[in-house]
Amino acid sequence: xxxxxxxxxxxxxxxxSHAAHDSVASPGTALITTDGFENPGFPPHRPRxxxxxxxxxxxxxxxxxTLFYLSILGSVWAVAAxxxxxxxxxxxxxxxxxxxFIGLGATLALFGIGFGAVHWAKSVxxxxxxxxxxxxxxxxxxxxxxxAQVFADADRESGFSRRSVIRxxxxxxxxxxxxxxxxxxxxxxxxxxxxxxxxxxxxxxxxTRLALDPSGAPIKASDVTIGSAFHVIPEGLADLExxxxxxxxxxxxxxxxxxxxELNELPERASWSYDxxxxxxxxxxxxxxxxALYEQHTHHLLCPCHQSQFDVANHCEVxxxxxxxxxxxxxxxxxxxxxxxxxxxxxxxxxxxxWERN
Amino acid sequence: MSTATSPNGTQPKxxxxxxxxxxxxxxTSLAGFVKELGRKAFPDHWSFLLGEVALFSFVVxxxxxxxxxxxxxxxxAEVHYxxxxxxxxxxxxxxxMASTLDISFDVRGGLFVRQMHHWAALLFIAGIGLHMLRIxxxxxxxxxRELNWVVGFVMFILAxxxxxxxxSLPDDLLSGNGLRIIDGMIKGMPLIGTWxxxxxFGGEFPGTAIVGRLYTLHILLxxxxxxxxxxxxxxxxxxxxxxxxxxPGKTQLNAVGPPILPTYAAKAGGFFFIVFGVLALIASFFxxxxxxxxxxxxxxxxxxxxxxxxxxxxxxxxLRLIPPGWEFVWLDRTWSFNILxxxxxxxxxxxxxxxxxxxxxxxxxDKREHHIADRPRNNPTRTAIGAAGVTxxxxxWAAASSDILATHFSLTMEGVIHALQATVIxxxxxxxxxxxxxxxxxxxKDREIVLHGFESGRIVKLPGGEFIEVHQPLDxxxxxxxxxxxxxxxxxxxxxxxxxxxxxxxxRAAVSRWFFEDRIAPVTRAxxxxxxxxxxxxxxxxxxxxxQSSQH
Numbered sequence: 001x002x003x004x005x006x007x008x009x010x011x012x013x014x015x016x017s018h019a020a021h022d023s024v025a026s027p028g029t030a031l032i033t034t035d036g037f038e039n040p041g042f043p044p045h046r047p048r049x050x051x052x053x054x055x056x057x058x059x060x061x062x063x064x065x066t067l068f069y070l071s072i073l074g075s076v077w078a079v080a081a082x083x084x085x086x087x088x089x090x091x092x093x094x095x096x097x098x099x100x101f102i103g104l105g106a107t108l109a110l111f112g113i114g115f116g117a118v119h120w121a122k123s124v125x126x127x128x129x130x131x132x133x134x135x136x137x138x139x140x141x142x143x144x145x146x147x148a149q150v151f152a153d154a155d156r157e158s159g160f161s162r163r164s165v166i167r168x169x170x171x172x173x174x175x176x177x178x179x180x181x182x183x184x185x186x187x188x189x190x191x192x193x194x195x196x197x198x199x200x201x202x203x204x205x206x207x208t209r210l211a212l213d214p215s216g217a218p219i220k221a222s223d224v225t226i227g228s229a230f231h232v233i234p235e236g237l238a239d240l241e242x243x244x245x246x247x248x249x250x251x252x253x254x255x256x257x258x259x260x261x262e263l264n265e266l267p268e269r270a271s272w273s274y275d276x277x278x279x280x281x282x283x284x285x286x287x288x289x290x291x292a293l294y295e296q297h298t299h300h301l302l303c304p305c306h307q308s309q310f311d312v313a314n315h316c317e318v319x320x321x322x323x324x325x326x327x328x329x330x331x332x333x334x335x336x337x338x339x340x341x342x343x344x345x346x347x348x349x350x351x352x353x354x355w356e357r358n
Numbered sequence: 359m360s361t362a363t364s365p366n367g368t369q370p371k372x373x374x375x376x377x378x379x380x381x382x383x384x385x386t387s388l389a390g391f392v393k394e395l396g397r398k399a400f401p402d403h404w405s406f407l408l409g410e411v412a413l414f415s416f417v418v419x420x421x422x423x424x425x426x427x428x429x430x431x432x433x434x435a436e437v438h439y440x441x442x443x444x445x446x447x448x449x450x451x452x453x454x455m456a457s458t459l460d461i462s463f464d465v466r467g468g469l470f471v472r473q474m475h476h477w478a479a480l481l482f483i484a485g486i487g488l489h490m491l492r493i494x495x496x497x498x499x500x501x502x503r504e505l506n507w508v509v510g511f512v513m514f515i516l517a518x519x520x521x522x523x524x525x526s527l528p529d530d531l532l533s534g535n536g537l538r539i540i541d542g543m544i545k546g547m548p549l550i551g552t553w554x555x556x557x558x559f560g561g562e563f564p565g566t567a568i569v570g571r572l573y574t575l576h577i578l579l580x581x582x583x584x585x586x587x588x589x590x591x592x593x594x595x596x597x598x599x600x601x602x603x604x605x606p607g608k609t610q611l612n613a614v615g616p617p618i619l620p621t622y623a624a625k626a627g628g629f630f631f632i633v634f635g636v637l638a639l640i641a642s643f644f645x646x647x648x649x650x651x652x653x654x655x656x657x658x659x660x661x662x663x664x665x666x667x668x669x670x671x672x673x674x675x676x677l678r679l680i681p682p683g684w685e686f687v688w689l690d691r692t693w694s695f696n697i698l699x700x701x702x703x704x705x706x707x708x709x710x711x712x713x714x715x716x717x718x719x720x721x722x723x724d725k726r727e728h729h730i731a732d733r734p735r736n737n738p739t740r741t742a743i744g745a746a747g748v749t750x751x752x753x754x755w756a757a758a759s760s761d762i763l764a765t766h767f768s769l770t771m772e773g774v775i776h777a778l779q780a781t782v783i784x785x786x787x788x789x790x791x792x793x794x795x796x797x798x799x800x801x802x803k804d805r806e807i808v809l810h811g812f813e814s815g816r817i818v819k820l821p822g823g824e825f826i827e828v829h830q831p832l833d834x835x836x837x838x839x840x841x842x843x844x845x846x847x848x849x850x851x852x853x854x855x856x857x858x859x860x861x862x863x864x865x866r867a868a869v870s871r872w873f874f875e876d877r878i879a880p881v882t883r884a885x886x887x888x889x890x891x892x893x894x895x896x897x898x899x900x901x902x903x904x905x906q907s908s909q910h
Contacts, residue, residue: 028723029846029870035882037841040834042607042614082466090442095462099469103642106470110635117628121621128621130399131612134599134729137502188557188567195556213658231658246562249538249657282658286696287542287677288563289535290660304662305539306678307761307771320772322677322696324685352542353685354552357692 042131050123060123064116071112078105196356200349202234202250204330209235210255210279210340218339219255224277229294230255232279234342250350252282252290253330255340256312258299264314272331274340279330280316283351284308286323301327325353392619400622401602401615405492410626412485413588414633415478416517420585422475423524423577429465431457432573434529434566443650451529451654454569458528458649474641479521481637483669486514490711494744496731498601499715501724506594511712513587516580518669523576525647525667529569532647532664534655537568539674546697564655601731604842606835610729663762668755675757676700679779707750714743721869722846735804736843738797739873745793746786753782801878804840808832808881809889841880848874 050057081101087094138144155161189195209218213231216238224230232253240247260276272278280301284291289305299312300319308321316327328350331343349357372380383389433453439446441456442463461468490510493499499507526533541563544555560567599613608614616622652661666674677700684695718740734741756763757778764771811829819825832840849870853859 025725025727026723027726029849029874030722030724030726031845031847031879033845033880033882035884036880037834037838037883039609039842040606040838043835087442087464087466090444092443092463095442095469098466099473100642102467103470103638107635107638107642110631110638114628114631114633114635117624117631119628121616121624121628125621125624128616129614130397130617131607131614132399132599134611134613134727137598137727185557188560189553190561193556193561195552195562198562199552214656233658243562245564245655245657249563252658284542287539287546289538289542290658292658292660293662302771304660304664304761305535306674307775308682309771318682320775321682322680322684324683324694324696352545353692353694353697354545354555355548355550355691356552358687358690 042129045127048123048127051127057124060119064120064124067112067116067119069112071109071116074105074108074110074112076105078102078109081105196354199250199351199354199357202345202350203237203247204234204251204253204342204345206342206344207335208342209335210253210332210342211235211237213252214238220338221274221277221334221340222338224255224257224340226257226259226276227296228257229296231282231292249288250283253279254282254291254294254301255279256294256299258313262299262313266315269315269329269331272329272343274332274334277332277340278312279332279340279342280310280312280327281330281346281350282327284323285318285325285327285350286321286352288352291327395596396619397617398599399613399615400618401600401608401613402622402625403603405496406600407629408485408489408492410629411633412482412489414630415482415485415637416584416588417630418478418634418637419475419482419520420581422471422478423581425471426461426475427577429457429461429468430454430527430573432527432570434564434569446650446653449654452569454527454529455649455654458530462650470638470641473644473646474637476524476646477640477644478637479524480646480668481633483514483517483521486510486517487669490514491744491748494714495734495741496601496603497718497728497737497740498731500728501719502598502727503594503601504715504719506591506598507715508712509587509591509594511708513584513591515708516584516587520576520580520584521667521669523572523580525670526572527569527576528647528649529655530649531652531655531659531661532649534564534657535660535664536666536670537564538657539677543677543697543701546694547701548691548693548698564657599729601729604730604733604839606838608730610727613729663765665759665762671758672751672754673700673704675754675760675778676704678757678760679754679775679782681779704754707747711747717869721849721866721873723849724844724846728844730842732843735797735800738794738801738877741797742790742794746790749785749789750782753778753785756781798876798878805878805881808837808840809886843880845877845879846870846874847877 050060078101081098081104085094085098085101087098139147160167210230210232211218211234213233216233216235218235219230219232232255233248234251237244237247237251255277257275257277263273263276263278265273282290282292284303284305286303286306286308289303291301291303291308291310293302293304294300294312295302301310301312301316302308303310303321303323306322308323309319310316310323310327311319315329318324318326328346328348330346332340333343335341379388431453435453436450437453437456439449439451439456439459441447441460443459446459458472461472463469493507493510522536526537541555541559544558545551547554555563558568558571559565560571600615602608602614605614616625653659665671677697680696680699684699686693686695732740734744757775760774760778761771763769764774811831814828814830816828817825818828849867851859851863851867854863
């Protein structure tokens, strides 16, 4: 037992001064009591049952190698499961079985090694505790002095302190040299686009038909019954070559029809609805989640991400949650064939606020 | 290394192992490392395993993640899905999403590895969090370990970054909405927001660049930083040696425990396999992130009750708790305080966590090395601060599930939010108060036990008819655990050398008073002797004979 090398008295003496080598370090506001107890030193060693009972020791050894053998069995099982439970023919059940049986084999393989090794260490290996001495992390005074001397020599030989022009010009160069790398990051976004310009406009323009999301079929005003709500995209979105999702992320709209008597419209927007049908941006003005949940009897829209609530009857003003601005309204009308169309683009940027928005 | 070439050049017959070790050593100087480290004592305690849980799950993340890279394709090019999962056949999605579905449904064992990767990532961050709490509450961040606290803290942040970038890679509906929220938060930042978002996404959200960019961060930059920091973290452990809890024989000058070779190596190595096995078991039975239920990312649909991975919850919750209307147009610019306030509050919170060791060192002025970890009760104010921080975090975290709390417990959405707003603001003060009182009460109980012994459960009837319970005194080993802790007194304000009391000193004295004014000092020998004398003194001869004989 290594701990027997240290007499309790020695250890206690060392502790009562907190840390002998540390005696120069200030204890701050710590109370140094002269009347504290002394560290009694290590308690007597308590043997384990496996140290005292050869039968138990034998059994522990058997347990350890049994666990290791079980681990081998687990590995073999996992390999077999790979072959015996293939994934075939669009069968989700096969995926489940493949996952479960490979997993169980792997688990057994890992647990066998893990519990075997820990049991070996705890019950079979010699139960020894060692006590290592600690030394001040800062090193001995000689070491510190030697290190200081190294720096002093290096400074003298290089003239780092003395030749200040050389040194300062080097510092300047070192500050300047990463700048080109920073500038390269401008290439992360296209050179010919202005984000503010893009954020201010969507795909909607005068005469764009309102179409169902995702089918793209245009919507007739007569199909919109009172109380219904439609998820809407601009007609032609699906035909876009590029930027489909980018456009959809701005242009998604919710279309709802309320009893005209329940609809409390702003006077300047009186012409933006059609027979109780209103269209609002679906993109939350908080951080941009789709405001997809419509509660028909209260006319409230709920954003499932952060629970902002908008009142459709009152031009989508915020009634709860972290959003500030009402959802922007899309002015709509009906064309000659009875289809719902946009009167124009949104009159303000949709989606989350941004710095240049005003 | 005992074998040596004999003078005449003929080698004595040696085993393969010793030949191999000689070969390796003569090329690597490994013997020096083995001599230096092999028999180091490694202090042992269950709470020291939390850091190992984090480390080992990180290793599992690296192993499983490497496997996944062979199948995953980080491209946002549009394809029509043509894999085995029938409900999504023909659906337009990105290559990233399609390849993730292929890993799940067409690669044997692919789902198992993918699930193990995700579960291991969740456990990795949880392990770091619990490890940090252990370090905090036991004061193991004190000199000389302050910088290692900083290293660990940086790893915690990087681990969350790793988690979030990985979560976003499959380009499914849920992770796409997560990115949408990030985009909205970035846009809400003053001055740089719009352009930062534009640069990050390579144009307008969602663009076609983000998955590839996050992939580079996820499998190259962040893991490289993490591996480097893990190495530094462990190097520090070697330099400082591990802390240990107060126990007889353990001092500030020694490190006591089983040797690294063989016991600690077997235990820690075995524990790696146990952690690995637990993750394999979970991955065998419990689905995580079933992207096939969510479908590919589309900016329009969303499902109710969506949840981020657990470690992002506190940030998501902070966003939810902001009351309506915190946004203004001023100087022709939009100031989104509904975004800024959560960012600033969370930023302030994590900076406080980062610098706490330096604050406490400044308050105590203690420049000694501390290798004995505190029992949390013995530093009541620190423990109370920790409890307040945990409560604050828990309130934010619960807020990320405000909608689920409301639906599961049939509460109103508004009621849940208001209750959690109150929790986040008032809760920390309540938690602080309770934790501090509990700590002090426990310290008093410790004093009581040291001075008067513990209740033995033996009831004795005295000749006068009085019943007493015999108290058994502690032996010196048990007593040592209860009396060996540092006690600090509040800083006295004194003029400095120039006869002035600086503002800094005033602040420090005030904080010091807050920390230590109601401290409970450890029992001294004189106090114990006085307590013993008290037990003896009033007892008339013979009356307490039974009790005394068992007490002394």
